[in-house]
Amino acid sequence: MKIDTKLLLMMLxxxxxxxxxxxxxxxxDLDSLMAMDVQVTSAMKRAQSAFDTASSIYVLTKxxxxxxxxxxxxxxLKMVPGLAVRQLDNNQWAxxxxxxxxxxxxxxxxxxxxxxxxTPKFAAVYWETLDVPLYDIERxxxxxxxxxxxxxxxxxxxxxxxxxxxxxxxxxxYADLSSGxxxxxxxxxxxxxxxxxxxxxxxYGHVKDGDESDKGISLAPSDYTEQYSLGxxxxxxxxxxWSGLIQGNITxxxxxxxxxxxxxxxxxxxxxxxxxxxxxxxxxxxxENRISDDANQMLQTSWLKQSGSQTFLxxxxxxxxxxxxxxxxxxxxxxxWGLNYRYNDISFAESSFVRSDGGYNTLEQYGALVQxxxxxxxxxxxxxxxxxxxxxxxxxxxxxxxARLVWKLQPNQVLWTSISKSVRVPSLIEFNDDFTIDGQxxxxxxxxxxxxxxxxxxxxxxxxxGNNDVKSEESTSYELGYRLSQGDWGVDLSIYHTEVSDxxxxxxxxxxxxxxxxxxxxxxxxxxxxxxxxxSTSINFDLVSNAELTTNGGDIILTWQPTDTFNAEVGYSYxxxxxxxxENTFEAIGYDSTSRQLFAKTDIQLFENHRLFSSLRVENSDxxxxxxxxxxxLTWQWAFHPNWSAAVMGKNLFAGSHxxxxxxxxxYTLPNYxxxxxxxxxxxxx
Amino acid sequence: MIKKWLLGLLISLWLIxxxxxxxxxxxxxxxxxxxxxxxxxxxxxxxxxxxTEFVLCSPDNHxxxxxxxxxxxxxxxxxxxxxxAVNLTETxxxxxxxxxxxxxxxxxxxxxxxxxxxxxxxxxxxEDFIEQGGHIRFFLSGGKIRxxxxxxxxxxxxxxxxxxxxxxxxxxxx
Numbered sequence: 001m002k003i004d005t006k007l008l009l010m011m012l013x014x015x016x017x018x019x020x021x022x023x024x025x026x027x028x029d030l031d032s033l034m035a036m037d038v039q040v041t042s043a044m045k046r047a048q049s050a051f052d053t054a055s056s057i058y059v060l061t062k063x064x065x066x067x068x069x070x071x072x073x074x075x076x077l078k079m080v081p082g083l084a085v086r087q088l089d090n091n092q093w094a095x096x097x098x099x100x101x102x103x104x105x106x107x108x109x110x111x112x113x114x115x116x117x118x119t120p121k122f123a124a125v126y127w128e129t130l131d132v133p134l135y136d137i138e139r140x141x142x143x144x145x146x147x148x149x150x151x152x153x154x155x156x157x158x159x160x161x162x163x164x165x166x167x168x169x170x171x172x173x174y175a176d177l178s179s180g181x182x183x184x185x186x187x188x189x190x191x192x193x194x195x196x197x198x199x200x201x202x203x204y205g206h207v208k209d210g211d212e213s214d215k216g217i218s219l220a221p222s223d224y225t226e227q228y229s230l231g232x233x234x235x236x237x238x239x240x241x242w243s244g245l246i247q248g249n250i251t252x253x254x255x256x257x258x259x260x261x262x263x264x265x266x267x268x269x270x271x272x273x274x275x276x277x278x279x280x281x282x283x284x285x286x287x288e289n290r291i292s293d294d295a296n297q298m299l300q301t302s303w304l305k306q307s308g309s310q311t312f313l314x315x316x317x318x319x320x321x322x323x324x325x326x327x328x329x330x331x332x333x334x335x336x337w338g339l340n341y342r343y344n345d346i347s348f349a350e351s352s353f354v355r356s357d358g359g360y361n362t363l364e365q366y367g368a369l370v371q372x373x374x375x376x377x378x379x380x381x382x383x384x385x386x387x388x389x390x391x392x393x394x395x396x397x398x399x400x401x402x403a404r405l406v407w408k409l410q411p412n413q414v415l416w417t418s419i420s421k422s423v424r425v426p427s428l429i430e431f432n433d434d435f436t437i438d439g440q441x442x443x444x445x446x447x448x449x450x451x452x453x454x455x456x457x458x459x460x461x462x463x464x465x466g467n468n469d470v471k472s473e474e475s476t477s478y479e480l481g482y483r484l485s486q487g488d489w490g491v492d493l494s495i496y497h498t499e500v501s502d503x504x505x506x507x508x509x510x511x512x513x514x515x516x517x518x519x520x521x522x523x524x525x526x527x528x529x530x531x532x533x534x535x536s537t538s539i540n541f542d543l544v545s546n547a548e549l550t551t552n553g554g555d556i557i558l559t560w561q562p563t564d565t566f567n568a569e570v571g572y573s574y575x576x577x578x579x580x581x582x583e584n585t586f587e588a589i590g591y592d593s594t595s596r597q598l599f600a601k602t603d604i605q606l607f608e609n610h611r612l613f614s615s616l617r618v619e620n621s622d623x624x625x626x627x628x629x630x631x632x633x634l635t636w637q638w639a640f641h642p643n644w645s646a647a648v649m650g651k652n653l654f655a656g657s658h659x660x661x662x663x664x665x666x667x668y669t670l671p672n673y674x675x676x677x678x679x680x681x682x683x684x685x686x
Numbered sequence: 687m688i689k690k691w692l693l694g695l696l697i698s699l700w701l702i703x704x705x706x707x708x709x710x711x712x713x714x715x716x717x718x719x720x721x722x723x724x725x726x727x728x729x730x731x732x733x734x735x736x737x738t739e740f741v742l743c744s745p746d747n748h749x750x751x752x753x754x755x756x757x758x759x760x761x762x763x764x765x766x767x768x769x770x771a772v773n774l775t776e777t778x779x780x781x782x783x784x785x786x787x788x789x790x791x792x793x794x795x796x797x798x799x800x801x802x803x804x805x806x807x808x809x810x811x812x813e814d815f816i817e818q819g820g821h822i823r824f825f826l827s828g829g830k831i832r833x834x835x836x837x838x839x840x841x842x843x844x845x846x847x848x849x850x851x852x853x854x855x856x857x858x859x860x
Contacts, residue, residue: 038713
């Protein structure tokens with residue numbers, strides 16, 4: 001059965017697309033029907049109709065996730081055109097869109113079923129411990145660019161929402177076992193069933209034991225993996241008006257890592273091998289209510305707890321969220337409004353790297369959103385206006401408005417444009433903490449040199465000081481997009497220009513005058529005293545909000561499905577990242593760079609029970625201090641029995657051993673070479 | 687005064703009269719799509735060779751209007767689908783292979799005095815519909831359509847449904 005390409009493109013973008021399509025165009029495939037919402041209004045801030053969505057959205061379907069042979073969320077995200085996904089070692093990742101990725105500052109909001117995983121301490125996501133069973137993911141929605149309005153602050157570069165399956169669709173037994181050149185064993189087991197005739201459930205477990213990489217950069221790799229997860233989800237549908245779900249997950253991880261930091265009087269970054277122990281727990285509950293055929297409401301509450309312990313760093317973080325949203329249609333007006341509240345509790349032991357100025361062990365955040373979509377010309381022109389206001393304890397009230405226009409040129413062509421403002425609230429590291437960083441040489445910071453090597457090349461203790469003068473970064477983004485579906489093929493194009501003000505930069509305050517007494521001692525021939533004095537001297541790098549940043553770029557994706565056994569996708573993304581810095585400052589996150597990415601994916605059904613999925617990426621970027629590289633991932637699946645299938649996955653082929661991330665200035669981050677790998681997998685479903 | 691204003695606000699926000707036909711249309715269209723799949727993945731063991739069309743019936747005219755559009759030009763077992771609005775009488779129903787009782791026509795179904803319907807797949811969307819003589823019942827979970835099915839009752843009506851579809855539904859035979 002061949003799926004119409006227009007439908008395929010819309011499904012690719014969102015299963016909800018069909019809701020507004022002419023009835024006689026409905027895709028009557030049972031899987032598609034089961035994926036569609038009955039109402040145009042839908043809770044959880046989902047894109048209403050993807051083909052007509054006025055943002056650069058990409059949906060990774062469950063089919064792509066399974067067929068690609070991805071073994072983790074970051075691996076699956078490598079398939080999204082326009083996402084920068086850089087692997088640091090076998091566990092750690094730096095991921096973002098429309099900017100420069102970093103392990104600790106992503107400006108990207110990541111959620112599982114609407115539950116946020118943003119940590120206000122680092123502004124980062126611990127990808128390595130974000131364990132979601134890939135086989136039970138419904139889809140991953142990726143919004144490249146500003147998601148500010150609907151999703152709250154800190155989504156300036158994008159939003160990733162991982163949507164898991166309703167447990168009614170995961171009844172039965174699922175088991176898989178993988179092993180290969182880097183994975184010793186990775187096993188999953190899930191059991192799901194009905195709860196009477198008003199609900200369903202699933203429980204699952206995951207065990208992973210992985211090897212170190214083959215080759216390190218300055219230290220032998222120690223990035224092994226030991227991970228255990230347990231989780232459950234319960235869905236209740238007492239009647240057609242009400243439904244609810246509760247889910248929870250706990251993941252225990254022990255992850256080897258190489259890292260670096262300043263721990264002694266050399267004042268230099270020293271490299272270590274160690275390990276990180278983490279426990280990540282999450283639980284969430286949601287109630288959805290269909291008020292009428294044209295209105296619904298949703299209440300969601302969740303709790304997240306993450307504890308991490310590693311050499312020189314102990315952290316405990318928990319957050320509690322409550323979210324209410326209502327959506328309704330009134331004639332030609334589609335209206336959404338909502339309220340949100342978040343409470344964060346952060347405990348961070350003092351260490352030789354990081355010291356807190358104190359006072360921010362708990363953080364609160366609350367806000368409201370409204371969005372209205374009005375149809376000016378039926379089936380032709382829609383205008384969307386919205387605003388989100390939110391209060392946080394660090395920078396007070398923030399306001400994020402947007403205006404969008406969707407113009408349906410033809411039934412198969414859409415042009416959209418958007419202007420939006422988005423805010424990134426500083427992380428606690430930026431606002432409240434002091435960080436000891438790699439020392440500076442006297443000759444680099446002192447106005448004069450002494451000619452004495454011991455003095456001139458001495459590394460002075462150097463601090464990076466977060467402070468409460470740091471402001472929220474404000475981005476204004478102008479976006480334009482076009483979608484077309486024609487016969488067997490489709491196009492999705494978006495371009496953007498984003499200007500960010502109050503961007504974080506580092507101001508160097510060498511306090512040159514502090515060297516004068518030292519030079520005086522030298523003149524008196526007191527070299528030893530001068531050295532002692534130098535040892536108690538320090539240089540401060542202060543974080544300031546006075547830079548400006550401009551990013552420009554675009555993404556184009558072509559899809560082609562000439563037959564029902566073959567589909568292909570080609571994508572190209574381009575991004576420039578340019579700072580405008582004040583005198584005496586330098587970049588805090590990323591640096592002026594240009595990134596280009598070329599993608600090609602094919603999904604072929606070779607014979608009745610065989611499938612070959614390939615994904616080729618060409619990464620060309622000067623943002624990560626690495627060589628350009630081309631990688632090919634190949635997965636061959638063979639369903640040799642109605643209940644059993646086998647797969648062999650080759651990852652990072654072509655590139656061989658390569659480095660994906662080498663921004664060595666970052667404290668703590670010490671990547672390895674990324675290896676080619678081969679994995680075998682056996683899957684059973686009953 | 688404030689009370690009135692609040693009431694007005696409540697009415698405009700919550701008690702919105704159902705202005706958009708589109709929302710109901712979507713649900714009916716999707717359900718028509720499910721019925722099409724139930725039909726093409728089932729076998730009527732006493733089907734007559736002389737049959738020239740596959741007939742989907744409902745006493746609900748609105749549903750039939752939508753189903754006629756959605757299922758236009760579709761085939762089940764090489765037979766073109768006809769969507770027909772019917773009265774719940776044995777004579778009218780004798781031409782049907784699938785009968786859909788919507789929530790709006792449940793009372794008609796409960797009032798109809800029908801003897802056992804053989805060879806007709808009876809589908810509903812209201813609570814306890816299977817106990818009330820149906821074989822399959824649609825329900826909503828998280829805004830999406832799912833269904834309960836009684837394979838035993840289908841078998842009694844001389845219909846066998848493929849396991850491909852059965853496993854997607856909630857089997858309610860005890």
